[in-house]
Amino acid sequence: MIDLTKTIDLSTTYHGLKLKNPLVASASPMCQDIGNIRRMEDSGAAAVVLDSLFEEQIELESADLDRFLMAGSEVSAESTTHFPELMHRVRGPETYLKHIQKCKEAVSIPIVGSLNGSTNGGWLHYAKQMQEAGADALELNIYYIPVDPKVTGEQVENQYVELVKAVKAEVRIPVAVKLGPYFSSMANMAQKLDGAGADALVLFNRFYQPDYDLEALEVVPNLILSNSHELLLRLHWIAVLYGSVKADLALTGGVHSATDVVKAMMAGAKVAMMTSALLKRGITFLDTISTELLIWMGEHEYDSIQQMQGSMSRNAVPQPGAFERANYMKVLNSYAMR
Numbered sequence: 232m233i234d235l236t237k238t239i240d241l242s243t244t245y246h247g248l249k250l251k252n253p254l255v256a257s258a259s260p261m262c263q264d265i266g267n268i269r270r271m272e273d274s275g276a277a278a279v280v281l282d283s284l285f286e287e288q289i290e291l292e293s294a295d296l297d298r299f300l301m302a303g304s305e306v307s308a309e310s311t312t313h314f315p316e317l318m319h320r321v322r323g324p325e326t327y328l329k330h331i332q333k334c335k336e337a338v339s340i341p342i343v344g345s346l347n348g349s350t351n352g353g354w355l356h357y358a359k360q361m362q363e364a365g366a367d368a369l370e371l372n373i374y375y376i377p378v379d380p381k382v383t384g385e386q387v388e389n390q391y392v393e394l395v396k397a398v399k400a401e402v403r404i405p406v407a408v409k410l411g412p413y414f415s416s417m418a419n420m421a422q423k424l425d426g427a428g429a430d431a432l433v434l435f436n437r438f439y440q441p442d443y444d445l446e447a448l449e450v451v452p453n454l455i456l457s458n459s460h461e462l463l464l465r466l467h468w469i470a471v472l473y474g475s476v477k478a479d480l481a482l483t484g485g486v487h488s489a490t491d492v493v494k495a496m497m498a499g500a501k502v503a504m505m506t507s508a509l510l511k512r513g514i515t516f517l518d519t520i521s522t523e524l525l526i527w528m529g530e531h532e533y534d535s536i537q538q539m540q541g542s543m544s545r546n547a548v549p550q551p552g553a554f555e556r557a558n559y560m561k562v563l564n565s566y567a568m569r
Contacts, residue, residue, distance in 0.1 A: 239525055239528050239529060239533070239534060239535065240534065240536065240537070241253070241521070241524065241525070241535075241536050242535075242536065242537075243277075243502060243536050243537065243540070244479075244501060245278070245431060245481065245501045246368055246405035246406075246407055246430035246431040246478075246479050246501075247368075247405050247430065248278065248341050248367060248368060248405065250277035250278055250340075250341070250502065251277045251340075252275065252277045252521060252524075252536070253277065253492060253495070253496060253500070253501065253502045253503050253536055254275055254276055254277055254492065254502070254503060254505065254517055254520060254521060255276065255277060255278045255280065255481070255502045255504045255505070256271045256276045256278075256279045256280065256504070256505060256506070256509060256514075256517070257280045257483050257504035257505060257506045258280045258281060258282045258283055258345050258370070258372070258506065259282060259506040259509070259510065260282060261506075261509065261510070261514070262279060262280070262282045263330070265330075265333055265334065265337050267514060268334050268337060268342075269337055269338060270514045270515070271340075271514055271517065272338045272339070272340050274514050274515045274516075274517035274518045275517045275518050275520075275521040276340060276517050277340060277341075277502070278340050278341040278342070278343060278367075278502070279334070279338075279340065279341075279342055280343040280345055280370050281327075281330070281331065281334070281342065281343065281344055281345055282345065283345040283347035283372050284324060284327045284344070284347065284357060284361075285347045285348065286346075286347060286349065286350065286352065286354045288323060288324065289324050289353070289357060324357055324360075327344075327361075328357075328360055328361065328364040329364075331344055331361060331364040331365055331366050332364050332365055334365075335364075335365040341367035341368065342365070342366055342367055343366060343367060343368045343369065343370050343407070344358075344361035344362075344364075344366035344368075344369050344370070345369070345370045345371075345372055346358055346361070346369065346370070346371055347372040347373075347374055348371075348372075348373070348374075348394070349373055349374060349375035349390070349394070350390070350394075351393060351394060351397055355394075355397050355401060356401060358371075358398045358401040358402050358406075359401040359402055361402075362401075362402045362403065362404050366404060367404060367405075368404050368405040368406070368407065368430075369398065369402060369404055369406050369407070370406075370407045370408075370409055371394065371395065371398050371406060371407065371408050371409065372409045372436065373391055373394060373408065373409065373410055373436075374436060375387070375390070375391075376438060384414075384415055388414070388420055391408075391410070391420070391423075391424065392423050392424065392426075395408055395424055395427040395428060395429050396427050396428065399427070399429075405430040405431065406428070406429060406430050406431075407429065407430060407431035407432070407433050407481065408424050408429045408431070408432055408433065408478075409433035409435075409436050409483070410424075410432065410433070410434070410435065410436055411435055411436045411438055412434070412435045412464060412468065413438075417468055417471075417472075418471060418472060418475065421472050421476050421478075422475065422476055424478070425476040425477055425478045429478045430478055430479065431478050431479040431480070431481055431501070432472070432476065432478050432479075432480055432481070433481040433483055433504070434465050434468055434472075434480065434481070434483070434484075435464065435465055435483070435484055436483075436484075437457065437484055440453060441453055456507035456510060456511060457484050457485050457487075457506075458485065458487065458507075459485050459486075459487045459488065460485065461484050461485035462482075462484070462485030462486065462491055462494065462495075463485075464484075465482045465483070465484055465485060465495070465498075466482070466494055466495065466498045469482055469495070469498040469499050469500050469544075470498040470499055470543065470544045470545050471544075471545045472499070473499025473541045473544035473545065473546065474499070474541065474544060474545075474546045479501040479502075480499055480500050480501060481500055481501060481502045481503075482495040482498070482502070482503050482504065483503075483504035483505075483506075484504075486503045486504065486505045486508060487505075487507070487508045487511075488508075488520065488523070489520050489523035489524040489526075489527055490527065491503065492520060492524055493524070493527060493528075493539065494543075496536055496540050497539050497540070497541070497542050497543035497544075498541075498543060498544060499540060499541040499544040500540070501540065505517070505520075508520075
């Protein structure tokens with residue numbers, strides 16, 4: 232029986248910020264609306280990561296995008312299609328900065344600005360402007376897929392590291408780095424980013440792969456929301472990295488239930504980020520997860536979130552081989568053909 236008089240502490244810290252619980256609403260179009268931000272806070276979100284300001288937006292706007300597009304349209308009706316449709320809908324830099332200010336006025340929870348880019352350039356000074364607009368932290372979303380066979384893995388890694396150093400040189404607020412899982416040595420890359428000054432690592436970005444329209448013979452965008460099965464890759468690497476880097480670890484991708492949050496904490500994450508679950512179930516689903524999290528912790532006699540954080544990381548479990556090759560044969564042999 233659950234002791235209803237027992238106080239359970241859901242608080243956590245994430246890159247220096249004190250949060251009331253580990254539930255963070257991650258970047259999505261929902262975060263463009265102040266009303267949604269308020270509902271996220273009311274439903275239990277401890278922080279909100281705003282949708283990203285893209286490197287391309289900033290660079291194109293600085294080159295007078297509207298004039299360029301109009302000039303192109305006089306040459307060919309197809310000229311404007313060279314620019315992603317997204318560019319016509321996403322807010323410009325100044326509007327983005329004003330949105331940060333309005334969010335800070337509307338809610339009391341931390342607001343995290345997001346920069347999405349892959350190269351060093353003038354767009355990076357917007358990191359400082361986000362800080363000045365009131366952002367409590369910054370998430371650097373490095374979305375880069377190297378397709379040039381002449382580019383080496385070392386060059387890609389150095390590009391990430393230099394970007395982090397450049398952003399850290401611009402701001403005093405915490406900087407989290409959101410990255411994908413496609414590095415030849417994830418542990419080594421994490422330590423490089425840690426050494427570059429990253430205050431947190433967000434694992435992992437979801438690279439959206441295009442699909443083929445066989446009737447139109449076109450390559451088309453394809454967005455598939457996450458599910459809980461995607462949690463496993465994140466759990467693996469957070470459990471491996473926990474204790475080996477100073478940076479805090481955040482899990483994003485596949486968080487759809489209170490037990491998913493518990494797994495994230497036990498692996499070593501400081502926060503569990505959600506987007507797909509909120510798109511599928513609505514913003515108020517945050518309150519459901521928070522309630523179910525309290526129930527689970529009460530039933531299993533946990534007093535606090537901190538008590539479980541890292542309790543099932545690679546360094547804490549009696550069989551660390553479960554995170555390495557030694558577990559490969561065991562997994563394969565555990566499946567019996569029917």
